[in-house]
Amino acid sequence: MKIGVPKEIKKREFRVGMTPSSVREAVRLGHEVVVETNAGAGVDLTNDDYIEAGATIVERAEEAFEADLIVKVKEPQLPECARLTKGQTLFTYLHLAADKPQAEALMASGCTAIAYETVTGNHGGLPLLRPMSEVAGRMSVQVGAWALEASQGGRGVLLGGVPGVSAANVVILGGGVSGFNAAQMAVGAHADVELFDVNLMRLEELDALFKNQVQTVFSNPTAVYEAITRADLVIGAVLVPGGKAPKLVTRDMLKDMKKGAVLVDIAIDQGGCFETSKPTTHDEPIYEVDGVVHYCVANMPGAVPRTSTFALNNVTLPHTLSIANNGAVEAMRRDPHLLNGLNVMDGKITYEAVARDLDLEYAPAESFL
Numbered sequence: 001m002k003i004g005v006p007k008e009i010k011k012r013e014f015r016v017g018m019t020p021s022s023v024r025e026a027v028r029l030g031h032e033v034v035v036e037t038n039a040g041a042g043v044d045l046t047n048d049d050y051i052e053a054g055a056t057i058v059e060r061a062e063e064a065f066e067a068d069l070i071v072k073v074k075e076p077q078l079p080e081c082a083r084l085t086k087g088q089t090l091f092t093y094l095h096l097a098a099d100k101p102q103a104e105a106l107m108a109s110g111c112t113a114i115a116y117e118t119v120t121g122n123h124g125g126l127p128l129l130r131p132m133s134e135v136a137g138r139m140s141v142q143v144g145a146w147a148l149e150a151s152q153g154g155r156g157v158l159l160g161g162v163p164g165v166s167a168a169n170v171v172i173l174g175g176g177v178s179g180f181n182a183a184q185m186a187v188g189a190h191a192d193v194e195l196f197d198v199n200l201m202r203l204e205e206l207d208a209l210f211k212n213q214v215q216t217v218f219s220n221p222t223a224v225y226e227a228i229t230r231a232d233l234v235i236g237a238v239l240v241p242g243g244k245a246p247k248l249v250t251r252d253m254l255k256d257m258k259k260g261a262v263l264v265d266i267a268i269d270q271g272g273c274f275e276t277s278k279p280t281t282h283d284e285p286i287y288e289v290d291g292v293v294h295y296c297v298a299n300m301p302g303a304v305p306r307t308s309t310f311a312l313n314n315v316t317l318p319h320t321l322s323i324a325n326n327g328a329v330e331a332m333r334r335d336p337h338l339l340n341g342l343n344v345m346d347g348k349i350t351y352e353a354v355a356r357d358l359d360l361e362y363a364p365a366e367s368f369l
Protein backbone atom coordinates (compact mmCIF):
# COMPACT_ATOMS: atom_id res chain seq x y z
CA MET A 1 0.00 0.00 0.00
CA LYS A 2 1.11 3.58 -0.58
CA ILE A 3 1.28 5.60 2.65
CA GLY A 4 1.42 9.40 2.60
CA VAL A 5 2.83 11.59 5.39
CA PRO A 6 2.03 15.28 4.81
CA LYS A 7 3.58 18.16 6.73
CA GLU A 8 1.16 19.46 9.36
CA ILE A 9 -0.33 22.86 8.46
CA LYS A 10 -2.11 23.76 11.70
CA LYS A 11 -0.53 26.83 13.34
CA ARG A 12 2.62 26.00 15.33
CA GLU A 13 2.11 22.26 14.87
CA PHE A 14 5.53 20.66 14.52
CA ARG A 15 4.65 17.00 15.13
CA VAL A 16 4.79 14.54 12.23
CA GLY A 17 2.62 11.46 11.62
CA MET A 18 5.44 8.93 11.09
CA THR A 19 9.02 8.92 12.36
CA PRO A 20 11.80 7.47 10.20
CA SER A 21 11.79 4.29 12.32
CA SER A 22 8.04 3.87 11.67
CA VAL A 23 8.69 4.41 7.95
CA ARG A 24 11.44 1.79 8.03
CA GLU A 25 9.00 -0.79 9.44
CA ALA A 26 6.39 -0.04 6.78
CA VAL A 27 8.96 -0.26 3.99
CA ARG A 28 10.33 -3.52 5.41
CA LEU A 29 6.80 -4.95 5.08
CA GLY A 30 6.69 -3.99 1.41
CA HIS A 31 4.84 -0.68 1.58
CA GLU A 32 5.73 2.52 -0.25
CA VAL A 33 5.95 5.65 1.91
CA VAL A 34 5.91 9.20 0.54
CA VAL A 35 6.79 12.01 2.93
CA GLU A 36 6.24 15.69 2.17
CA THR A 37 9.50 17.61 2.18
CA ASN A 38 10.50 18.90 5.62
CA ALA A 39 7.51 17.17 7.28
CA GLY A 40 9.76 16.30 10.22
CA ALA A 41 11.91 19.42 10.21
CA GLY A 42 10.20 20.80 13.32
CA VAL A 43 11.44 17.82 15.33
CA ASP A 44 14.88 17.69 13.72
CA LEU A 45 14.00 14.71 11.49
CA THR A 46 15.53 15.55 8.13
CA ASN A 47 14.58 14.51 4.58
CA ASP A 48 17.80 12.46 4.58
CA ASP A 49 16.65 10.58 7.71
CA TYR A 50 13.45 9.63 5.86
CA ILE A 51 15.26 8.73 2.63
CA GLU A 52 17.63 6.54 4.62
CA ALA A 53 14.56 4.79 6.12
CA GLY A 54 13.27 4.05 2.61
CA ALA A 55 10.78 6.88 2.03
CA THR A 56 10.40 9.01 -1.07
CA ILE A 57 10.36 12.75 -0.45
CA VAL A 58 7.73 14.71 -2.38
CA GLU A 59 7.73 18.47 -2.81
CA ARG A 60 4.01 19.20 -2.57
CA ALA A 61 1.33 18.24 -0.04
CA GLU A 62 -0.95 17.09 -2.89
CA GLU A 63 1.50 14.30 -3.68
CA ALA A 64 1.45 12.99 -0.11
CA PHE A 65 -2.37 13.16 -0.22
CA GLU A 66 -2.45 10.90 -3.30
CA ALA A 67 -1.62 7.85 -1.16
CA ASP A 68 -4.04 5.06 -0.15
CA LEU A 69 -3.45 5.72 3.53
CA ILE A 70 -2.71 9.20 4.91
CA VAL A 71 -1.08 9.25 8.36
CA LYS A 72 -1.20 12.61 10.14
CA VAL A 73 -1.30 14.07 13.64
CA LYS A 74 -3.89 16.84 13.74
CA GLU A 75 -7.41 16.92 12.38
CA PRO A 76 -7.33 17.82 8.68
CA GLN A 77 -7.79 21.51 7.98
CA LEU A 78 -10.40 22.28 5.33
CA PRO A 79 -7.91 22.52 2.41
CA GLU A 80 -6.63 19.08 3.45
CA CYS A 81 -10.16 17.64 3.57
CA ALA A 82 -10.64 18.89 0.02
CA ARG A 83 -7.73 16.69 -1.12
CA LEU A 84 -9.26 13.46 0.19
CA THR A 85 -11.35 11.16 -2.00
CA LYS A 86 -13.28 7.90 -1.85
CA GLY A 87 -11.01 4.89 -1.50
CA GLN A 88 -8.53 6.68 0.73
CA THR A 89 -8.09 6.12 4.45
CA LEU A 90 -7.19 8.95 6.81
CA PHE A 91 -5.63 7.99 10.16
CA THR A 92 -5.21 10.94 12.57
CA TYR A 93 -6.85 12.88 15.43
CA LEU A 94 -10.25 14.19 14.28
CA HIS A 95 -12.19 15.55 17.31
CA LEU A 96 -15.30 15.86 15.13
CA ALA A 97 -17.84 16.55 17.89
CA ALA A 98 -16.48 20.11 18.15
CA ASP A 99 -16.02 20.71 14.43
CA LYS A 100 -19.04 20.33 12.15
CA PRO A 101 -17.40 21.93 9.07
CA GLN A 102 -14.65 19.34 9.22
CA ALA A 103 -17.15 16.50 9.74
CA GLU A 104 -19.15 17.63 6.71
CA ALA A 105 -16.01 18.03 4.60
CA LEU A 106 -14.87 14.50 5.46
CA MET A 107 -18.35 13.16 4.67
CA ALA A 108 -18.29 14.96 1.32
CA SER A 109 -14.85 13.51 0.51
CA GLY A 110 -16.10 9.90 0.69
CA CYS A 111 -12.91 8.87 2.52
CA THR A 112 -12.62 6.42 5.41
CA ALA A 113 -11.57 8.45 8.47
CA ILE A 114 -10.29 6.65 11.56
CA ALA A 115 -9.80 8.88 14.63
CA TYR A 116 -6.93 8.18 16.98
CA GLU A 117 -8.95 9.50 19.91
CA THR A 118 -11.71 6.87 19.76
CA VAL A 119 -9.60 3.77 19.10
CA THR A 120 -9.93 1.59 22.21
CA GLY A 121 -7.52 -0.94 23.75
CA ASN A 122 -7.45 -4.37 25.38
CA HIS A 123 -6.86 -2.81 28.78
CA GLY A 124 -9.66 -0.26 28.40
CA GLY A 125 -9.18 3.47 27.87
CA LEU A 126 -8.14 5.22 24.71
CA PRO A 127 -4.54 4.16 24.05
CA LEU A 128 -3.93 6.44 21.06
CA LEU A 129 -5.15 9.49 23.01
CA ARG A 130 -3.30 8.50 26.17
CA PRO A 131 0.24 9.71 25.39
CA MET A 132 -0.96 13.13 24.22
CA SER A 133 -3.18 13.43 27.30
CA GLU A 134 -0.12 12.66 29.40
CA VAL A 135 1.74 15.47 27.66
CA ALA A 136 -1.17 17.94 27.85
CA GLY A 137 -1.86 17.09 31.50
CA ARG A 138 1.76 17.68 32.46
CA MET A 139 1.93 20.85 30.37
CA SER A 140 -1.30 22.23 31.84
CA VAL A 141 0.42 22.94 35.14
CA GLN A 142 3.42 24.67 33.57
CA VAL A 143 1.24 26.84 31.28
CA GLY A 144 -1.10 27.49 34.20
CA ALA A 145 1.85 28.63 36.33
CA TRP A 146 2.95 30.94 33.51
CA ALA A 147 -0.57 32.37 33.04
CA LEU A 148 -0.76 33.05 36.79
CA GLU A 149 2.14 35.48 36.46
CA ALA A 150 1.04 39.10 36.82
CA SER A 151 2.57 40.01 33.45
CA GLN A 152 0.11 37.60 31.76
CA GLY A 153 -2.88 39.13 33.57
CA GLY A 154 -2.79 36.37 36.17
CA ARG A 155 -3.24 36.60 39.89
CA GLY A 156 0.47 36.84 40.59
CA VAL A 157 0.81 33.75 42.75
CA LEU A 158 3.49 31.07 42.75
CA LEU A 159 2.03 27.54 42.67
CA GLY A 160 3.98 26.31 45.65
CA GLY A 161 3.97 29.56 47.61
CA VAL A 162 6.99 30.08 49.89
CA PRO A 163 7.50 29.37 53.59
CA GLY A 164 5.06 31.65 55.41
CA VAL A 165 2.76 32.22 52.39
CA SER A 166 0.11 29.71 51.23
CA ALA A 167 0.48 27.62 48.10
CA ALA A 168 -1.90 28.21 45.19
CA ASN A 169 -5.13 26.21 45.09
CA VAL A 170 -5.32 24.05 41.95
CA VAL A 171 -8.64 22.45 40.99
CA ILE A 172 -8.52 19.70 38.37
CA LEU A 173 -11.83 18.67 36.77
CA GLY A 174 -11.52 15.10 35.45
CA GLY A 175 -9.20 12.50 36.97
CA GLY A 176 -8.47 10.46 33.84
CA VAL A 177 -5.15 10.43 32.02
CA SER A 178 -4.65 14.19 31.62
CA GLY A 179 -6.11 14.99 35.05
CA PHE A 180 -3.87 12.44 36.76
CA ASN A 181 -0.79 13.81 35.01
CA ALA A 182 -1.78 17.37 35.88
CA ALA A 183 -2.17 16.34 39.51
CA GLN A 184 1.29 14.75 39.53
CA MET A 185 2.86 17.99 38.32
CA ALA A 186 0.80 20.20 40.64
CA VAL A 187 1.75 18.05 43.63
CA GLY A 188 5.38 18.22 42.49
CA ALA A 189 5.12 22.01 42.47
CA HIS A 190 3.82 21.87 46.08
CA ALA A 191 0.42 23.35 45.17
CA ASP A 192 -2.74 22.64 47.14
CA VAL A 193 -4.57 20.22 44.79
CA GLU A 194 -8.21 19.12 44.47
CA LEU A 195 -9.15 16.49 41.89
CA PHE A 196 -12.75 15.99 40.70
CA ASP A 197 -14.36 13.09 38.85
CA VAL A 198 -17.82 11.55 38.41
CA ASN A 199 -16.40 8.03 38.49
CA LEU A 200 -16.22 6.91 42.12
CA MET A 201 -14.00 3.91 41.35
CA ARG A 202 -11.54 6.24 39.67
CA LEU A 203 -11.61 8.56 42.71
CA GLU A 204 -10.80 5.56 44.92
CA GLU A 205 -7.78 4.73 42.75
CA LEU A 206 -6.61 8.35 42.78
CA ASP A 207 -7.08 8.60 46.51
CA ALA A 208 -4.95 5.49 47.02
CA LEU A 209 -2.27 6.77 44.63
CA PHE A 210 -1.93 10.31 45.95
CA LYS A 211 -2.79 9.60 49.59
CA ASN A 212 -3.06 12.91 51.44
CA GLN A 213 -1.28 14.95 48.75
CA VAL A 214 -4.53 15.49 46.81
CA GLN A 215 -8.15 15.96 47.89
CA THR A 216 -10.42 13.81 45.72
CA VAL A 217 -13.93 15.17 45.27
CA PHE A 218 -17.02 13.70 43.61
CA SER A 219 -17.95 16.09 40.82
CA ASN A 220 -21.38 17.72 40.94
CA PRO A 221 -22.37 21.27 40.00
CA THR A 222 -22.40 22.57 43.61
CA ALA A 223 -19.01 21.09 44.49
CA VAL A 224 -17.49 22.43 41.26
CA TYR A 225 -18.93 25.91 41.87
CA GLU A 226 -17.57 26.04 45.42
CA ALA A 227 -14.14 24.83 44.30
CA ILE A 228 -13.69 27.29 41.46
CA THR A 229 -14.50 30.24 43.70
CA ARG A 230 -11.51 29.20 45.90
CA ALA A 231 -9.20 28.29 43.03
CA ASP A 232 -6.18 30.10 41.64
CA LEU A 233 -5.86 27.62 38.77
CA VAL A 234 -8.62 25.41 37.32
CA ILE A 235 -7.67 22.68 34.84
CA GLY A 236 -10.44 21.22 32.65
CA ALA A 237 -9.59 17.58 31.88
CA VAL A 238 -12.96 15.87 31.40
CA LEU A 239 -13.93 13.61 28.53
CA VAL A 240 -17.04 11.86 27.27
CA PRO A 241 -15.36 9.70 24.57
CA GLY A 242 -16.03 11.04 21.09
CA GLY A 243 -18.64 13.50 22.37
CA LYS A 244 -18.79 17.18 23.23
CA ALA A 245 -17.29 18.05 26.62
CA PRO A 246 -19.88 18.87 29.32
CA LYS A 247 -19.84 22.57 30.32
CA LEU A 248 -18.90 22.51 34.00
CA VAL A 249 -18.19 26.23 34.48
CA THR A 250 -20.68 28.77 33.13
CA ARG A 251 -19.98 32.40 32.29
CA ASP A 252 -22.13 33.45 35.20
CA MET A 253 -19.80 31.67 37.63
CA LEU A 254 -16.73 33.65 36.52
CA LYS A 255 -17.79 36.73 38.48
CA ASP A 256 -17.50 34.68 41.69
CA MET A 257 -13.94 33.55 40.89
CA LYS A 258 -10.83 35.32 42.17
CA LYS A 259 -9.59 38.13 39.94
CA GLY A 260 -6.67 36.86 37.86
CA ALA A 261 -7.50 33.21 38.41
CA VAL A 262 -6.61 30.98 35.45
CA LEU A 263 -8.66 28.41 33.53
CA VAL A 264 -6.69 25.90 31.41
CA ASP A 265 -9.15 24.00 29.20
CA ILE A 266 -7.41 20.84 28.02
CA ALA A 267 -10.79 19.53 26.82
CA ILE A 268 -11.03 22.35 24.26
CA ASP A 269 -10.47 19.88 21.41
CA GLN A 270 -13.85 18.36 22.30
CA GLY A 271 -15.46 21.81 22.55
CA GLY A 272 -14.17 22.73 26.02
CA CYS A 273 -15.63 22.32 29.51
CA PHE A 274 -15.89 26.02 30.36
CA GLU A 275 -18.71 27.99 28.68
CA THR A 276 -16.34 30.87 27.87
CA SER A 277 -13.65 28.70 26.23
CA LYS A 278 -12.76 29.22 22.59
CA PRO A 279 -9.82 27.55 20.84
CA THR A 280 -6.55 29.50 20.91
CA THR A 281 -3.17 28.90 19.31
CA HIS A 282 0.38 28.70 20.64
CA ASP A 283 0.92 32.18 19.12
CA GLU A 284 -1.80 33.75 21.27
CA PRO A 285 -2.64 31.14 23.87
CA ILE A 286 -4.50 33.25 26.45
CA TYR A 287 -7.35 35.75 26.67
CA GLU A 288 -9.39 37.19 29.52
CA VAL A 289 -13.11 37.08 30.30
CA ASP A 290 -14.49 38.85 33.39
CA GLY A 291 -11.03 39.05 34.96
CA VAL A 292 -10.32 35.33 34.51
CA VAL A 293 -7.43 34.27 32.24
CA HIS A 294 -8.28 31.47 29.78
CA TYR A 295 -5.74 29.15 28.11
CA CYS A 296 -7.44 27.01 25.44
CA VAL A 297 -4.81 25.65 23.04
CA ALA A 298 -6.23 22.64 21.20
CA ASN A 299 -2.86 21.16 20.27
CA MET A 300 -0.87 21.58 23.46
CA PRO A 301 1.49 18.65 22.67
CA GLY A 302 2.49 20.52 19.49
CA ALA A 303 4.63 22.73 21.75
CA VAL A 304 6.83 19.78 22.73
CA PRO A 305 6.78 18.03 19.36
CA ARG A 306 9.76 15.76 19.85
CA THR A 307 8.42 14.13 23.00
CA SER A 308 4.97 14.02 21.44
CA THR A 309 5.89 12.67 18.00
CA PHE A 310 7.78 9.72 19.42
CA ALA A 311 5.15 9.02 22.10
CA LEU A 312 2.42 9.08 19.45
CA ASN A 313 4.27 6.82 17.01
CA ASN A 314 4.79 4.23 19.75
CA VAL A 315 1.04 3.68 19.89
CA THR A 316 -0.11 4.39 16.33
CA LEU A 317 2.41 2.30 14.39
CA PRO A 318 0.87 -1.16 15.00
CA HIS A 319 -2.47 0.11 13.66
CA THR A 320 -0.85 1.95 10.74
CA LEU A 321 0.86 -1.30 9.75
CA SER A 322 -2.31 -3.34 10.16
CA ILE A 323 -4.26 -0.94 7.90
CA ALA A 324 -1.43 -1.02 5.35
CA ASN A 325 -1.12 -4.82 5.45
CA ASN A 326 -4.82 -5.67 5.36
CA GLY A 327 -6.62 -2.65 3.96
CA ALA A 328 -8.78 -0.54 6.29
CA VAL A 329 -11.93 -2.68 6.17
CA GLU A 330 -10.18 -6.00 6.81
CA ALA A 331 -8.01 -4.40 9.54
CA MET A 332 -11.17 -3.17 11.30
CA ARG A 333 -12.85 -6.57 10.83
CA ARG A 334 -9.90 -8.18 12.61
CA ASP A 335 -9.68 -5.62 15.40
CA PRO A 336 -12.82 -4.25 17.07
CA HIS A 337 -10.67 -1.68 18.87
CA LEU A 338 -9.61 -0.18 15.55
CA LEU A 339 -13.24 -0.34 14.38
CA ASN A 340 -14.10 1.87 17.37
CA GLY A 341 -11.86 4.49 15.76
CA LEU A 342 -13.99 4.67 12.62
CA ASN A 343 -15.74 8.06 12.58
CA VAL A 344 -16.59 8.61 8.90
CA MET A 345 -17.09 6.20 6.00
CA ASP A 346 -18.82 6.47 2.62
CA GLY A 347 -20.18 9.91 3.52
CA LYS A 348 -21.71 8.77 6.83
CA ILE A 349 -20.84 9.47 10.49
CA THR A 350 -20.14 6.09 12.05
CA TYR A 351 -19.51 7.18 15.66
CA GLU A 352 -22.70 7.60 17.67
CA ALA A 353 -21.59 10.41 20.05
CA VAL A 354 -20.33 12.47 17.10
CA ALA A 355 -23.59 12.03 15.13
CA ARG A 356 -25.62 12.89 18.24
CA ASP A 357 -23.64 16.03 19.12
CA LEU A 358 -23.55 17.33 15.54
CA ASP A 359 -27.13 16.32 14.77
CA LEU A 360 -26.03 14.28 11.76
CA GLU A 361 -27.30 10.92 10.56
CA TYR A 362 -25.59 7.95 12.22
CA ALA A 363 -24.67 4.72 10.44
CA PRO A 364 -23.11 2.05 12.75
CA ALA A 365 -19.49 1.27 11.91
CA GLU A 366 -20.29 -2.49 11.80
CA SER A 367 -22.64 -1.92 8.88
CA PHE A 368 -19.63 -1.11 6.67
CA LEU A 369 -17.75 -4.36 7.30
Ligand SMILES: NC(=O)C1=CN([C@@H]2O[C@H](COP(=O)(O)OP(=O)(O)OC[C@H]3O[C@@H](n4cnc5c(N)ncnc54)[C@H](O)[C@@H]3O)[C@@H](O)[C@H]2O)C=CC1
Pocket residue numbers: 117129130132133134136173174175176177178179196197198199202219237238239240245246248265266267268269270297298299300301
Ligand atom coordinates in the same frame (compact mmCIF):
# COMPACT_ATOMS: atom_id res chain seq x y z
N1 LIG B 1 -5.76 20.42 24.30
C1 LIG B 1 -4.94 19.46 23.92
O1 LIG B 1 -3.91 19.71 23.31
C2 LIG B 1 -5.22 18.05 24.27
C3 LIG B 1 -6.46 17.73 24.69
N2 LIG B 1 -6.77 16.47 25.10
C4 LIG B 1 -8.14 16.27 25.55
O2 LIG B 1 -8.20 16.21 26.96
C5 LIG B 1 -9.48 15.65 27.32
C6 LIG B 1 -9.29 14.62 28.42
O3 LIG B 1 -8.62 13.49 27.91
P1 LIG B 1 -8.18 12.27 28.84
O4 LIG B 1 -7.62 12.77 30.10
O5 LIG B 1 -7.37 11.36 28.00
O6 LIG B 1 -9.58 11.58 29.13
P2 LIG B 1 -9.90 10.38 30.14
O7 LIG B 1 -11.05 9.64 29.55
O8 LIG B 1 -8.68 9.66 30.52
O9 LIG B 1 -10.41 11.17 31.45
C7 LIG B 1 -11.56 11.95 31.47
C8 LIG B 1 -12.15 11.87 32.87
O10 LIG B 1 -13.21 12.82 32.95
C9 LIG B 1 -14.16 12.29 33.82
N3 LIG B 1 -15.41 13.04 33.69
C10 LIG B 1 -16.36 12.95 32.72
N4 LIG B 1 -17.36 13.82 32.99
C11 LIG B 1 -17.01 14.48 34.12
C12 LIG B 1 -17.62 15.49 34.90
N5 LIG B 1 -18.81 16.00 34.58
N6 LIG B 1 -16.97 15.94 36.02
C13 LIG B 1 -15.77 15.44 36.37
N7 LIG B 1 -15.16 14.46 35.67
C14 LIG B 1 -15.77 13.99 34.56
C15 LIG B 1 -14.23 10.83 33.42
O11 LIG B 1 -14.84 10.04 34.43
C16 LIG B 1 -12.75 10.52 33.21
O12 LIG B 1 -12.14 10.00 34.39
C17 LIG B 1 -10.03 15.08 26.00
O13 LIG B 1 -10.97 15.98 25.45
C18 LIG B 1 -8.81 15.00 25.11
O14 LIG B 1 -9.13 15.01 23.76
C19 LIG B 1 -5.83 15.47 25.10
C20 LIG B 1 -4.56 15.73 24.64
C21 LIG B 1 -4.17 17.04 24.14
Ligand SMILES: CC(=O)C(=O)O
Pocket residue numbers: 074093129132133269298299300301302
Ligand atom coordinates in the same frame (compact mmCIF):
# COMPACT_ATOMS: atom_id res chain seq x y z
C1 LIG C 1 -5.08 14.96 21.25
C2 LIG C 1 -4.82 16.19 20.53
O1 LIG C 1 -5.72 16.87 20.14
C3 LIG C 1 -3.47 16.59 20.26
O2 LIG C 1 -2.55 15.88 20.64
O3 LIG C 1 -3.27 17.65 19.64
Ligand SMILES: [Mg+2]
Pocket residue numbers: 192193194215
Ligand atom coordinates in the same frame (compact mmCIF):
# COMPACT_ATOMS: atom_id res chain seq x y z
MG1 LIG D 1 -7.29 21.89 49.96
